[in-house]
Amino acid sequence: MIVTEGLSKRYPGVTALDRLTVSIGPGVTGLVGANGAGKSTLIKLLLGLAPASEGTSLVLGKDSATEGAAIREQVGYMPEHDCLPPDVPATEFVVHMARMSGLPRAAARERTADTLRHVGLYEERYRPMGGYSTGMKQRVKLAQALVHDPRLVLLDEPTNGLDPAGRDEMLALIRRVHTDFGISVLTTSHLLGELERVSDHVVVIDGGKLLRSEPIGGFTSSTTTLAVEVTDSDLHPSGATSLHDALVTAGVTVRRDGGQLVMVEIPPGEAGERGYDTVRDTITDLGLGLIRMEQRRRRIAEVFSTRADGSPAEPPTAPTAPAAAAPAPAPAAQEGADRRAE
Numbered sequence: 001m002i003v004t005e006g007l008s009k010r011y012p013g014v015t016a017l018d019r020l021t022v023s024i025g026p027g028v029t030g031l032v033g034a035n036g037a038g039k040s041t042l043i044k045l046l047l048g049l050a051p052a053s054e055g056t057s058l059v060l061g062k063d064s065a066t067e068g069a070a071i072r073e074q075v076g077y078m079p080e081h082d083c084l085p086p087d088v089p090a091t092e093f094v095v096h097m098a099r100m101s102g103l104p105r106a107a108a109r110e111r112t113a114d115t116l117r118h119v120g121l122y123e124e125r126y127r128p129m130g131g132y133s134t135g136m137k138q139r140v141k142l143a144q145a146l147v148h149d150p151r152l153v154l155l156d157e158p159t160n161g162l163d164p165a166g167r168d169e170m171l172a173l174i175r176r177v178h179t180d181f182g183i184s185v186l187t188t189s190h191l192l193g194e195l196e197r198v199s200d201h202v203v204v205i206d207g208g209k210l211l212r213s214e215p216i217g218g219f220t221s222s223t224t225t226l227a228v229e230v231t232d233s234d235l236h237p238s239g240a241t242s243l244h245d246a247l248v249t250a251g252v253t254v255r256r257d258g259g260q261l262v263m264v265e266i267p268p269g270e271a272g273e274r275g276y277d278t279v280r281d282t283i284t285d286l287g288l289g290l291i292r293m294e295q296r297r298r299r300i301a302e303v304f305s306t307r308a309d310g311s312p313a314e315p316p317t318a319p320t321a322p323a324a325a326a327p328a329p330a331p332a333a334q335e336g337a338d339r340r341a342e
């Protein structure tokens with residue numbers, strides 16, 4: 001979908017992008033970096049909206065430097081900041097954008113209705129956009145990026161300014177853009193947790209330089225930690241505490257996670273008798289019920305303690321809203337919470 005080779009962009013006194021070489025395939029790709037890391041600059045160069053200082057970039061096989069217009073015919077773009085005309089209803093605006101992309105009048109109207117429905121704007125689409133909430137404006141911006149049925153969309157901070165519920169809805173929408181329509185997505189964010197949930201692949205940039213580019217599985221590969229959840233019993237009113245203590249006695253490295261989980265370290269190569277079997281047998285001996293026993297995966301945030309070359313790096317996350325600052329629960333803990341809620 002996208003290939004860059006030594007791509008740089010220098011503004012007076014600032015190198016916004018520094019010899020970036022990266023390839024991005026189909027699917028949903030998260031582009032993460034702190035504020036000022038160069039994410040918006042990269043998108044503008046890819047679309048041919050700004051010239052590179054050096055290096056090349058191909059989008060869908062076309063050269064951004066010379067074929068910007070042809071790229072923009074097949075690529076949707078949701079800019080970070082909006083300049084939606086306040087007196088115009090969403091439906092009129094999106095029809096206009098569809099016409100600008102070359103769709104005939106009837107097709108533009110039809111596609112606009114479909115796209116606005118898809119992003120969840122119904123009756124409100126006839127109201128002037130000046131009265132819209134931030135979430136509604138973000139949906140209009142997404143709709144105009146999708147209306148001409150692109151092969152790829154570039155979304156610049158699509159969750160900016162949204163509350164946690166709005167952010168969840170937008171992330172679900174982004175995922176559906178790919179699963180329902182087969183459109184590939186490159187979405188930026190400075191929040192790692194968001195990208196962890198929607199992306200197949202994550203590219204991390206820092207100070208205009210590539211930090212990592214990996215499939216999400218590579219970021220969240222299995223650890224040697226086993227998360228275990230057990231029932232309580234009359235004899236053991238806190239099953240987790242009893243299991244923890246019994247495993248310590250058995251010589252197993254173990255800790256509590258602060259909740260219902262017991263985290264057991266299984267040394268590599270000891271998954272068998274000294275690993276899982278010990279845990280299972282200890283639970284049986286205590287007469288507890290085993291709810292779940294699963295290998296923990298690393299969370300993206302844990303990966304950013306080192307650069308690809310092994311040197312330490314600042315985690316590229318600087319959540320702005322207090323709600324966003326709260327770490328997302330580990331997948332295992334979240335599943336437990338979901339099940340308890342059910």
Ligand SMILES: Nc1ncnc2c1ncn2[C@@H]1O[C@H](COP(=O)(O)OP(=O)(O)OP(=O)(O)O)[C@@H](O)[C@H]1O
Pocket residue numbers: 011012014015016033034035036037038039040041042080157190
């Ligand atoms: N037109 C410009 N003129 C001068 N400097 C610029 C210009 N555009 C961007 N920069 C600088 O280039 C660097 C990268 O900016 P960019 O907007 O690409 O970062 P970003 O990762 O998208 O961050 P944010 O999320 O804050 O938009 C920043 O230091 C920024 O100040």
